[in-house]
Amino acid sequence: MTDCFFCKMVTGEIKPDIVYEDEQVLAFRDIHPQAPTHILVIPKQHVATLNDLQDTKLAGHLLQTVARIAAAEGIAEAGYRTVINCNNAGGQAVYHLHLHLLGGRQMTWPAG
Numbered sequence: 001m002t003d004c005f006f007c008k009m010v011t012g013e014i015k016p017d018i019v020y021e022d023e024q025v026l027a028f029r030d031i032h033p034q035a036p037t038h039i040l041v042i043p044k045q046h047v048a049t050l051n052d053l054q055d056t057k058l059a060g061h062l063l064q065t066v067a068r069i070a071a072a073e074g075i076a077e078a079g080y081r082t083v084i085n086c087n088n089a090g091g092q093a094v095y096h097l098h099l100h101l102l103g104g105r106q107m108t109w110p111a112g
Contacts, residue, residue: 003083006096036104
């Protein structure tokens with residue numbers, strides 16, 4: 001998708017602060033962090049929302065990648081939060097599926 005901000009990161013047209021990359025996913029630091037550690041994990045394939053994700057292997061890979069990055073960032077033991085916003089009422093601003101990895105501080109509930 002040519003006008004997708006995150007797809008432009010996948011192609012290298014936009015250069016994010018990459019923390020992890022493999023054949024299926026790209027992970028980078030959020031430019032407006034909401035926690036000391038705030039990383040976005042996206043599939044390289046354009047998937048607009050969680051509702052559109054049909055590939056269960058990709059879904060599992062996204063979650064395993066979050067856990068791997070949390071360990072590498074040193075926040076796995078203390079704990080972290082993973083958030084997926086879906087559509088407008090769910091708070092999704094960029095319509096390319098992305099998982100937020102948040103950590104490095106105490107999370108509160110309800111989330112908002």
